[in-house]
Amino acid sequence: MQKECLLEVSGLKTTFLTENGPVTVVNGVSFQVSAGETLGVVGESGCGKSVTSESILRLLNEKTTRYEGEINYKNRNLLSLTEEEMRSIRGNEISMIFQDPMTSLNPVYTIGDQIAETIMIHQKVGKKAAFAKAVEMLRLTGIPSPEKRVHEYPHELSGGMRQRVMIAIALACQPKLLVADEPTTALDVTIQTQILDLIQDLKQQLDMGVILITHDLGVVAEVCTRVVVMYLGEVVEEAGVEELFENPLHPYTQGLLQSVPQLDGDRSKKLYVIKGAVPSLTNVPKGCRFAPRCNYATDLCRQSEPELMGNRHKVRCWHADTNLQKEGELYVADGS
Amino acid sequence: MDAKTVLEGTYFSDSRKELQKERRSLLIRRFLSNRMLLTGSVITVLLGIIALLAPFLTSYTPLEMQMVKRLQAPSLEHWFGTDNFGRDLFSRVVHGTRVSMAVGISVAFITMITGTVIGLYSAYYKFLDHILMRICDGLMAFPGILLAIALTAALGSNMINVIIALSIISTPTIARVVRSAAIVVKEQVYIEALRAQGASASRIIWYHMAPNTVSPLIIQITFVFAVSVLIEAALSFLGAGIAPPNPSLGNILYDGKVVIFSAWWMTVFPGLFILLSVLGLNLFGDGLRDMLDPHTNKAKK
Amino acid sequence: MIERGTILKIYILQRLISLIPVLLFVAVVVFFIIHLTPGDPAAVMLGADASPAEVEALRQELGLDRPIIQQFFSWFGGLFTGDLGTSIFLKAPVFELFVDHLGPTLSLSVLAQGFAMLIAIPMGIVAAKRRGTVIDQTFMVVSLLGISLPGFLLALLLSLIFAVQLGWLPAAGYRAMDTGLWQHFKYLIMPAAALGFIQASLIARMTRSSMLDVLSMNYIKTARAKGVKDIVIVYKHALRNAFIPILTVIGQTFGNLIAGTVVIESVFSIPGVGQLLVQSIISRDYAVLQGVVLLIAASYVLINLIVDLLYGVVDPRVRLSRRS
Numbered sequence: 001m002q003k004e005c006l007l008e009v010s011g012l013k014t015t016f017l018t019e020n021g022p023v024t025v026v027n028g029v030s031f032q033v034s035a036g037e038t039l040g041v042v043g044e045s046g047c048g049k050s051v052t053s054e055s056i057l058r059l060l061n062e063k064t065t066r067y068e069g070e071i072n073y074k075n076r077n078l079l080s081l082t083e084e085e086m087r088s089i090r091g092n093e094i095s096m097i098f099q100d101p102m103t104s105l106n107p108v109y110t111i112g113d114q115i116a117e118t119i120m121i122h123q124k125v126g127k128k129a130a131f132a133k134a135v136e137m138l139r140l141t142g143i144p145s146p147e148k149r150v151h152e153y154p155h156e157l158s159g160g161m162r163q164r165v166m167i168a169i170a171l172a173c174q175p176k177l178l179v180a181d182e183p184t185t186a187l188d189v190t191i192q193t194q195i196l197d198l199i200q201d202l203k204q205q206l207d208m209g210v211i212l213i214t215h216d217l218g219v220v221a222e223v224c225t226r227v228v229v230m231y232l233g234e235v236v237e238e239a240g241v242e243e244l245f246e247n248p249l250h251p252y253t254q255g256l257l258q259s260v261p262q263l264d265g266d267r268s269k270k271l272y273v274i275k276g277a278v279p280s281l282t283n284v285p286k287g288c289r290f291a292p293r294c295n296y297a298t299d300l301c302r303q304s305e306p307e308l309m310g311n312r313h314k315v316r317c318w319h320a321d322t323n324l325q326k327e328g329e330l331y332v333a334d335g336s
Numbered sequence: 337m338d339a340k341t342v343l344e345g346t347y348f349s350d351s352r353k354e355l356q357k358e359r360r361s362l363l364i365r366r367f368l369s370n371r372m373l374l375t376g377s378v379i380t381v382l383l384g385i386i387a388l389l390a391p392f393l394t395s396y397t398p399l400e401m402q403m404v405k406r407l408q409a410p411s412l413e414h415w416f417g418t419d420n421f422g423r424d425l426f427s428r429v430v431h432g433t434r435v436s437m438a439v440g441i442s443v444a445f446i447t448m449i450t451g452t453v454i455g456l457y458s459a460y461y462k463f464l465d466h467i468l469m470r471i472c473d474g475l476m477a478f479p480g481i482l483l484a485i486a487l488t489a490a491l492g493s494n495m496i497n498v499i500i501a502l503s504i505i506s507t508p509t510i511a512r513v514v515r516s517a518a519i520v521v522k523e524q525v526y527i528e529a530l531r532a533q534g535a536s537a538s539r540i541i542w543y544h545m546a547p548n549t550v551s552p553l554i555i556q557i558t559f560v561f562a563v564s565v566l567i568e569a570a571l572s573f574l575g576a577g578i579a580p581p582n583p584s585l586g587n588i589l590y591d592g593k594v595v596i597f598s599a600w601w602m603t604v605f606p607g608l609f610i611l612l613s614v615l616g617l618n619l620f621g622d623g624l625r626d627m628l629d630p631h632t633n634k635a636k637k
Numbered sequence: 638m639i640e641r642g643t644i645l646k647i648y649i650l651q652r653l654i655s656l657i658p659v660l661l662f663v664a665v666v667v668f669f670i671i672h673l674t675p676g677d678p679a680a681v682m683l684g685a686d687a688s689p690a691e692v693e694a695l696r697q698e699l700g701l702d703r704p705i706i707q708q709f710f711s712w713f714g715g716l717f718t719g720d721l722g723t724s725i726f727l728k729a730p731v732f733e734l735f736v737d738h739l740g741p742t743l744s745l746s747v748l749a750q751g752f753a754m755l756i757a758i759p760m761g762i763v764a765a766k767r768r769g770t771v772i773d774q775t776f777m778v779v780s781l782l783g784i785s786l787p788g789f790l791l792a793l794l795l796s797l798i799f800a801v802q803l804g805w806l807p808a809a810g811y812r813a814m815d816t817g818l819w820q821h822f823k824y825l826i827m828p829a830a831a832l833g834f835i836q837a838s839l840i841a842r843m844t845r846s847s848m849l850d851v852l853s854m855n856y857i858k859t860a861r862a863k864g865v866k867d868i869v870i871v872y873k874h875a876l877r878n879a880f881i882p883i884l885t886v887i888g889q890t891f892g893n894l895i896a897g898t899v900v901i902e903s904v905f906s907i908p909g910v911g912q913l914l915v916q917s918i919i920s921r922d923y924a925v926l927q928g929v930v931l932l933i934a935a936s937y938v939l940i941n942l943i944v945d946l947l948y949g950v951v952d953p954r955v956r957l958s959r960r961s
Contacts (some may be wrong), residue, residue: 017358066354083867091863098862103855108877108952153953160884168740169863362768410815420882436767479896482914486671487825489918565785570900573789574915576670597801604797615785622781 001050001085004210007033011069014048014055017155018064025051025283027233028069030308033177034210038200040224040241041213042256048233048280049097049213051280056211057090073177092122095170101162105154111138111165112150112299118172137168143159160191167198173205174206181213196223217260221245232289233281241314249315251294289317348418373623383609387434396424398583400430407599417601419591421581423606423610428583433609435563435584439499440613443564444557446503451510452553456541457516458511469515472508481567485576493579498568505567506560513556517549558621562614569610585610649946656938659675663934665823667927668709677701678921679865682726699725713925720922721931724917731928734913741811742909744821745901746894748829749888753836758883760837761844766871768849776841783838788897792831793906798811799827811907836890843886854878880951895933927953 007282014026014234026048041049046141052061056071073076073094078086079200089090090096098104105116115137116130131150136145139330141164154162163183166224170178180199200223203210212224218242222228227244237250248254259271276293279285288305300318308316396414403424410417416425452474458465482573487501493575521527522545571577574588580587585606592602679695680687694701700711712722721731725838760780764773774872800808806827812820851857852875906912910929917925949955 003686017355022355054858057862064358087864087866089864090861091865096862098855098859100855104859106856106860106874106878107873107954111952118867121864155954160672169859359834457736479892479899481896482918483670484897485899485915485918486926489921562785570787570789574903576915577917589790589793596793598797598798600801603793607794609787610790611782614787615782617786622709 002046004034005032006035006073007211009052009056009069012055012071013068014051015066015068016060017065017066017307020282022066022265025233025281026055027231029228029230029235030069031235031238033211035176035207035209036203037226038203038210038212038224039209040121040220040227041109042215042217042220042227043230044215044278046281047230049215049230050181052230053096053211053213056179057094057096058086059096076104080141088122091118091170091175092173093175094177094179095173095175095182096181097166097170100186101159101166102186104166105162107154110151110153111157112169115150115165115169115172118169124172125266133172134168137172138165140171141165141168142194143168159187160195163187163191163195167195167202171202171206171208175208177211177237178203179211179213182215183212184219185214185216192219193222199223215235217256229256232278232284234289234316235314236290236316237314240309243313247313249313249320250290250317251296252290268305288316292302300314341496356383371623372619376616376619376623378498379612380620382434383613383616384437387437388478390430393430394424394427396427398423398428399581400424400427401561407595410601416605417599419588419596419600419602421610425601426587427610428588429585429602429605431590432583432585432606433581433613435578436568436610436613439502439564439568440497440561440617442499443502444561447501447506447510447560448553450507450547452502452512452514452549454507455514455549456545459515459522459545460541464513468511472511477602481565481570484571485574489570493576495578495582497584498571499576501562502564502567506564510553510556512562513552516551517552519544521545521548521570547562550564555621555625558617558624562617565610565613565617578605647710649942650925652942656935656942659938660931660935663734664713664927664931667708667930667934669714671706671923671926671930672705678725679921681921701894703713716931721928724922724925726917726920726922727925731924733834734925735910735929735932738908738910738913740813740909742815742898742902742911745825745828745832745898745907745909748822748825749832749892749897750836750891752829752833753840754887755892756833757837757840758844761841761883762848762871762876764841764845765848765852772846775846780838780841783834783841783908786834787900788831789837789900789904791834792828792901793833797903809904809906809940811905815867822908824905828901829905832894832901832905835897836894837891839893840883840886847882848875850877851875868947877951884944884947888941891937891940896935 008030008031012026012029013024015022015024029048029052031039031041041052043049055067056078058067067079069079073089078089081089087189105111111116112134113132114129119125119130120127120135123130135146135150139151142159143149145166145330149157149161150166154165154183157165166183168254173305178199183199184195187195196219198209199212202208210298212219214220224241226240227238228235229244229250231252237248237253238245239247239249244253245257248257252274255272255274259274261271274293275295279289279292287303288301291301294301296319298318306318307318308314309320337450394451400423401419405414405418405422407420408418408422410425410478414426416429419425419428426619454468460469483505484498484501487504488497489496491500527540528543529636538635568577568584569586569589572584575587575590577586578584581590588606589603592599592606595602675714677692677696679692679699679701679847680786683691683695693702700708703711715722719732722737723730725733760776767773796806796808799806807824810824812824814821848871851869855872857874857877860870865874893910898909900913901907902909902911903915910933914929914933916922919927
């Protein structure tokens with residue numbers, strides 16, 4: 001059932017060199033994506049999920065960023081490619097769409113210009129052919145009367161339309177992998193579903209792999225096949241989507257799941273809130289990074305950090321195999 | 337396992353070197369921005385001392401003519417040489433600096449008062465705002481130096497009139513800066529609350545709005561000082577500022593222009609002093625701005 | 638929807654019409670500033686030896702004895718028929734005098750501003766791209782020097798080097814364009830460089846900070862994610878967006894340019910509008926002073942109108958807001 005692995009991130013460590021010394025934002029993250037698969041990466045803001053996605057395309061300022069580990073794509077480590085080799089991959093083999101469609105399009109060029117630009121960079125076609133392709137892409141992403149729209153500027157389109165344009169730009173060269181960084185966060189709820197459906201649809205048509213970065217578990221449940229949960233720059237749990245929702249092993253994942261409101265649940269009960277706040281990356285807790293906020297933390301947790309363990313369902317927790325499996329009333333009663 | 341550790345070790349030391357390099361360049365940058373302030377203050381203070389002690393620094397008075405000694409090149413006796421009337425150039429330049437500094441400080445001081453009052457009151461009273469800001473617009477639509485020429489041409493060329501003219505053209509700039517800083521405070525809720533409690537207008541203006549305008553005011557005043565030195569020199573150069581024979585850096589340069597083919601020192605030395613005065617003040621202002629509000633757009637002036 | 642070209646024409650026409658009250662306001666202010674400052678043209682004209690009776694006679698002849706309001710309306714009325722008055726000193730219509738002196742000033746300012754933009758914009762871009770490096774710091778020190786060095790001083794220092802020491806360029810003077818283009822330029826290089834340096838410094842500083850702002854925008858990241866080359870990102874994607882503040886500063890520095898030409902023309906004895914203006918101030922030639930200031934103000938607002946129109950060329954969002 002498993003298709004060949006498209007992208008393999010292993011031990012990725014991204015460090016920002018700031019004025020106050022280096023800060024490691026992504027710490028030893030590993031995961032794989034196959035063609036036709038949608039991998040969800042979830043976590044709170046500041047957990048390093050966006051930096052992870054930008055590291056894959058090496059979009060961060062390399063004068064102030066240091067990458068370690070490997071990102072293997074088609075038997076090549078992206079982290080060791082030259083800038084020029086990297087450019088031929090960006091937008092061509094691996095594409096990316098961003099959170100805020102309002103600011104992610106260049107305001108002074110028409111959307112046709114912006115789609116055609118990608119095509120002309122990566123394919124040897126003239127301007128006319130590129131524009132024809134741009135119209136086709138707009139039609140593919142469900143924009144009405146694309147022949148007219150292609151000459152419009154970003155400010156003449158709504159947010160949802162702009163995100164469709166972003167998708168058209170990203171997919172113009174039929175990439176093998178799409179990295180979508182919170183593609184629906186800035187959109188209205190009704191538009192969100194349309195955009196997600198569109199991404200799913202095009203994924204199937206183009207047989208791409210998709211990495212979907214989000215903080216929204218609803219989105220994950222809707223479209224992902226596998227999920228990676230990140231906390232404070234590290235992967236704390238990874239599993240198939242059904243497995244994760246039915247049988248979350250990490251206390252953080254459990255907390256996340258319980259903080260989502262459920263219609264069929266007891267609505268008189270208060271929503272679960274994970275206690276405490278996300279610690280600063282400059283002051284990472286000793287031992288398990290989640291220990292200060294965890295209801296199950298023991299001395300062991302506070303002393304040494306657990307490894308990411310397991311095979312198909314991986315988890316980074318000392319107690320994953322014992323008491324946590326029978327999560328339930330006890331846990332909920334505890335958190336208020 | 338071993339190989340891996342070794343590998344990581346080298347990687348680590350490499351990156352550590354990079355980090356140290358990065359940190360060092362950062363320190364240099366910080367030092368530089370501080371150094372701007374430092375250099376600026378040193379230059380300005382030094383020129384201030386020269387201006388203050390002018391009579392004691394020179395063995396000739398600036399007006400003393402020795403026609404036999406016309407246009408002599410710099411020597412031990414006349415450090416900066418002599419001018420076309422045989423006057424000691426060092427003495428004239430030092431006294432000219434004194435004039436520039438006096439004009440600059442006076443204009444800075446006067447506009448600080450007029451600009452603050454106009455700025456604060458137009459921030460508080462809407463009807464005053466309309467009138468005063470339109471007048472400021474009118475004054476600013478006109479190149480400042482032309483207005484200054486017109487005013488000194490009408491009032492007569494002497495130091496007092498130059499100061500008056502420069503104060504008139506610089507007040508709008510200060511008033512605007514003060515006004516925009518004060519309006520930010522005025523629109524805050526607690527001012528409304530104060531008014532509701534019966535605080536008087538002048539109390540709100542001077543105790544609550546004024547303090548917020550201090551740092552932009554100080555920065556802008558530094559630039560007004562610099563611009564005043566610059567325009568005074570230009571005015572005197574054009575013959576509309578300090579009238580000869582009284583020395584001013586501008587009119588020395590004018591004398592120098594006539595004899596530029598035979599006496600380079602009459603252009604270079606007064607020029608150097610103008611440059612140092614303005615540069616010192618600009619450095620000081622830029623450094624101050626970086627320190628006081630690092631988020632302002634550096635290019636805006 | 639009406640065609641875009643027509644809309645543009647209507648817009649320009651509207652803007653031109655809206656300039657009229659501004660200019661009338663300037664005219665009123667100019668008149669009163671000039672007439673209310675002390676100084677008597679008749680006395681200046683006749684010199685210190687003239688008797689009060691002679692001065693009074695001349696005042697009558699010039700119409701200066703009339704009430705100021707009356708003087709104002711006779712001048713102001715003339716404006717509507719295109720009559721800016723006649724110089725009593727130079728015995729010529731003001732407009733004619735202005736046109737006679739315009740050539741040198743126009744050449745000088747176009748050359749200076751062109752030179753400034755040509756140097757400053759690439760300088761600011763490079764400084765922004767290499768922020769914090771030696772290049773950046775050098776450029777910024779040079780531009781600080783630029784705003785600290787008065788134009789006339791730079792002019793003098795340049796002549797000291799290129800005219801006195803090296804003898805490459807003439808120290809002063811002016812040759813009209815019909816004496817040959819090279820002659821024309823030879824006389825204008827130093828004045829234009831002196832005038833352009835401060836402009837260049839201001840524009841370079843604004844370019845740098847505007848580019849820094851734009852380069853941190855999301856759409857720059859999008860362009861990188863598309864595989865666009867760095868150089869294309871800077872010149873195609875960033876520069877056009879960064880251009881609005883740069884245009885603004887170019888428009889604003891036009892005021893400096895006018896003030897600068899006044900001083901520079903006097904250093905190099907260039908017979909331009911600045912010289913005319915300084916002369917009219919010193920001799921209290923009311924008609925020339927009023928007329929020339931008004932014309933300068935008009936050109937100032939016109940330049941700003943052009944800058945406004947260029948906003949629309951650079952940024953499509955400005956075009957849209959105009960249509961609605």
